[in-house]
Amino acid sequence: MLEIADWSGRDVLDLGCGTGFHLPRFAERARSVVGVEPHPDLVALARRRTRRLPAVSVRQGTAQAVPLPDASVDVVHVRWAYFFGPGCEPGLAELGRVVRHGGTAFVIDNDPTRSTFGSWFRRGFPDRPAPATVERFWSTHGWTRRPVEIRWLFASRVDLESVVRIEVPGPVAEEVLAEHTGLEVDYAVNLWWRRF
Numbered sequence: 001m002l003e004i005a006d007w008s009g010r011d012v013l014d015l016g017c018g019t020g021f022h023l024p025r026f027a028e029r030a031r032s033v034v035g036v037e038p039h040p041d042l043v044a045l046a047r048r049r050t051r052r053l054p055a056v057s058v059r060q061g062t063a064q065a066v067p068l069p070d071a072s073v074d075v076v077h078v079r080w081a082y083f084f085g086p087g088c089e090p091g092l093a094e095l096g097r098v099v100r101h102g103g104t105a106f107v108i109d110n111d112p113t114r115s116t117f118g119s120w121f122r123r124g125f126p127d128r129p130a131p132a133t134v135e136r137f138w139s140t141h142g143w144t145r146r147p148v149e150i151r152w153l154f155a156s157r158v159d160l161e162s163v164v165r166i167e168v169p170g171p172v173a174e175e176v177l178a179e180h181t182g183l184e185v186d187y188a189v190n191l192w193w194r195r196f
């Protein structure tokens with residue numbers, strides 16, 4: 001992301017910030033960081049995580065109704081909150097409202113066409129739009145795709161199993177866990193980005 005848009009001295013929005021895991025990292029460079037999360041329990045965790053960071057605030061809200069003024073952020077980070085393309089139009093309209101002219105938004109989502117996790121994702125969610133449909137959606141809305149290879153590396157098999165059971169529906173999780181050995185999982189994602 002830094003290769004595309006540096007957030008040093010800029011105002012950052014982490015949309016769908018969850019427990020606030022990424023907020024401290026953005027705060028190392030940014031002028032201000034706002035985390036927005038719809039789930040009250042996660043908002044409380046994110047606030048606790050960042051309570052000693054004066055440049056960070058956390059607000060409850062959604063992608064469809066971002067609780068920020070017009071043209072108030074320079075960089076937006078959205079990770080695993082816009083999985084499936086079609087249907088995300090209200091959230092994209094909100095990005096267009098809150099991002100300043102010249103700002104950049106990043107959306108990171110799964111790439112089910114590649115990697116071990118991608119194959120698990122396809123098995124677990126066969127009713128999701130085809131990858132070509134999702135790619136066409138983002139492209140026609142002016143977004144550029146950068147494929148990225150990442151990996152999970154766990155300290156124990158128990159940790160790996162816990163995460164897989166969160167990420168993949170029950171029966172499929174048990175199938176893939178029975179097939180997969182080791183503590184590492186290759187994982188392909190798409191980094192979608194757009195300048196405003």
